[in-house]
Amino acid sequence: MTLAAAAAHSAHSGFLSPTGIEIAFVLVGIATLGAALVTVTTKQLVHAALWLVVALGGLAVEYLLLTAEFIAWVQVLIYVGSVVVLLLFGLMLTKAPIGRSPDADSGNRWAALGVAVAAAGALVWVVVDAFRTTWIDLDGPAQGSTEVTGTFLFRHWVLPFEALSVLLLAALVGAIVLSRKRSKEQS
Amino acid sequence: MNDALDVALRLVIVFAVFMVLPLVVGQTEHKVMAHMQGRLGPMYAGGFHGWAQLVADGVKFAQKEDIVPAEADRRIFQLAPAVALLPYLLVLVAIPIGPSEGAVGQIVDAGIFFVLAVMGVGVLGSLMAGWASANKFSLLGGLRTAAQLLAYELPMLLAAASVAMAAGTVSLPGILNAFEWWWLPWQIVGALVFFVAGLAELQRPPFDMPIADSEIIFGAYTEYTGLRFALFLLAEYAGIVVLCGLTTVLFLGGWHGPFGADGLGWVWTLLKTAVLAFVVIWLRVSYPRLREDQLQKLAWTALIPLALAQIALTGIVKVAIN
Numbered sequence: 001m002t003l004a005a006a007a008a009h010s011a012h013s014g015f016l017s018p019t020g021i022e023i024a025f026v027l028v029g030i031a032t033l034g035a036a037l038v039t040v041t042t043k044q045l046v047h048a049a050l051w052l053v054v055a056l057g058g059l060a061v062e063y064l065l066l067t068a069e070f071i072a073w074v075q076v077l078i079y080v081g082s083v084v085v086l087l088l089f090g091l092m093l094t095k096a097p098i099g100r101s102p103d104a105d106s107g108n109r110w111a112a113l114g115v116a117v118a119a120a121g122a123l124v125w126v127v128v129d130a131f132r133t134t135w136i137d138l139d140g141p142a143q144g145s146t147e148v149t150g151t152f153l154f155r156h157w158v159l160p161f162e163a164l165s166v167l168l169l170a171a172l173v174g175a176i177v178l179s180r181k182r183s184k185e186q187s
Numbered sequence: 188m189n190d191a192l193d194v195a196l197r198l199v200i201v202f203a204v205f206m207v208l209p210l211v212v213g214q215t216e217h218k219v220m221a222h223m224q225g226r227l228g229p230m231y232a233g234g235f236h237g238w239a240q241l242v243a244d245g246v247k248f249a250q251k252e253d254i255v256p257a258e259a260d261r262r263i264f265q266l267a268p269a270v271a272l273l274p275y276l277l278v279l280v281a282i283p284i285g286p287s288e289g290a291v292g293q294i295v296d297a298g299i300f301f302v303l304a305v306m307g308v309g310v311l312g313s314l315m316a317g318w319a320s321a322n323k324f325s326l327l328g329g330l331r332t333a334a335q336l337l338a339y340e341l342p343m344l345l346a347a348a349s350v351a352m353a354a355g356t357v358s359l360p361g362i363l364n365a366f367e368w369w370w371l372p373w374q375i376v377g378a379l380v381f382f383v384a385g386l387a388e389l390q391r392p393p394f395d396m397p398i399a400d401s402e403i404i405f406g407a408y409t410e411y412t413g414l415r416f417a418l419f420l421l422a423e424y425a426g427i428v429v430l431c432g433l434t435t436v437l438f439l440g441g442w443h444g445p446f447g448a449d450g451l452g453w454v455w456t457l458l459k460t461a462v463l464a465f466v467v468i469w470l471r472v473s474y475p476r477l478r479e480d481q482l483q484k485l486a487w488t489a490l491i492p493l494a495l496a497q498i499a500l501t502g503i504v505k506v507a508i509n
Binding site: 074080089093 | 258259260263295296297300301303304305307308310311314315317318319321326329330333334336337340344356357358
């Protein structure tokens with residue numbers, strides 16, 4: 001969206017003017033936050049993983065409401081479809097009990113809370129600072145379609161993209177090295 | 188008002204397809220398996236060649252007592268069948284069956300990602316059932332499901348990515364619009380990888396290790412009875428319909444056919460889907476179950492390299508054409 005159009009659009013949209021989509025956005029946000037809180041406070045391990053599904057799904061819905069369709073489905077595909085399945089696999093391998101796990105507690109909870117609040121604060125501050133005056137026209141054509149996302153990613157952000165792939169490759173190789181080393185010690 | 192009516196009509200049609208086609212596949216499986224094994228299969232329910240057998244089964248399931256084991260995690264145990272079944276209903280909305288705009292429930296811009304993402308959610312149902320049943324066999328079944336899913340999700344994604352590269356779009360109607368007949372030999376390896384990985388994701392024979400009845404009774408579904416068990420079975424057959432439909436749309440050209448593509452496109456889609464569903468049933472009758480290590484080996488040493496080779500081939504041909 002060009003600057004002029006953005007300015008024209010922001011002129012007739014007040015801060016948090018309650019259109020239907022914005023109300024839905026806030027409601028889904030509250031639900032997502034609630035699910036995230038339950039995830040970290042529940043004493044039942046597998047329930048925590050399933051609440052994480054709800055939280056991640058809520059995030060995907062938020063992306064959809066912001067017309068970033070591609071990001072939303074990738075979010076579901078990667079996080080709900082793969083990461084949570086991996087988590088559940090791990091929990092099943094360790095025979096997570098049904099019911100409460102009394103030892104599912106950590107002495108670091110206050111430090112963890114501090115780190116979480118600091119990280120959330122930093123993220124919120126950065127996002128608010130970066131997009132303070134940007135408005136998306138939710139009724140117009142999708143701003144976050146696959147085509148737009150792909151063009152942006154591979155035209156303007158191709159270097160960070162490649163750097164990320166190298167980073168992931170390094171992590172992969174590292175994981176293989178670590179797992180092989182341990183098996184040698186055992187034998 | 189007209190829009191609302193249109194949306195409601197589409198949803199009703201998709202729901203009807205969702206209720207009918209899996210039952211048709213199930214009944215076909217009864218009859219085809221029986222004839223391949225020198226039997227007749229169901230002959231009495233409904234009169235003509237036992238066509239109403241699955242309806243009778245449904246009535247039977249609805250009458251059974253709904254039991255939740257005492258030690259089970261009640262809520263998750265009861266929620267699991269819904270989590271397993273609903274994703275397939277959502278996927279059906281995005282599969283186009285004909286060339287016109289009206290022949291798809293809802294055009295999704297990132298169609299491939301949508302269908303694969305939502306299908307991945309369905310497997311959570313088996314995992315939830317496996318864990319919440321408080322039963323060793325169920326837990327083993329859940330574990331095997333998770334291991335199988337982790338191995339076969341990647342080749343499936345890579346094969347689908349190859350088609351998306353060939354078409355230059357990730358929307359399902361867009362892929363069909365770009366389809367040419369020579370894509371069939373060009374993408375054949377990807378098609379095989381996609382179909383095999385999809386079978387494994389559905390836990391159909393020969394990939395039915397997670398529900399191997401001679402070892403772990405019925406895996407994650409061991410403790411289920413009545414309607415909830417029927418929902419899991421329905422999810423399996425809905426999964427067959429979705430997988431065959433997706434393979435048709437992505438690799439076999441969907442509504443394209445030698446003739447009559449304008450008016451009869453949907454017939455071609457249904458025909459190709461039916462042939463694939465028959466292959467699924469045929470495989471169940473003819474192949475022995477793969478062992479767990481064979482499963483993993485097939486995925487990591489055969490399917491993933493094949494899928495990567497297909498992507499390389501797609502890229503080379505694509506660049507050469509341009």
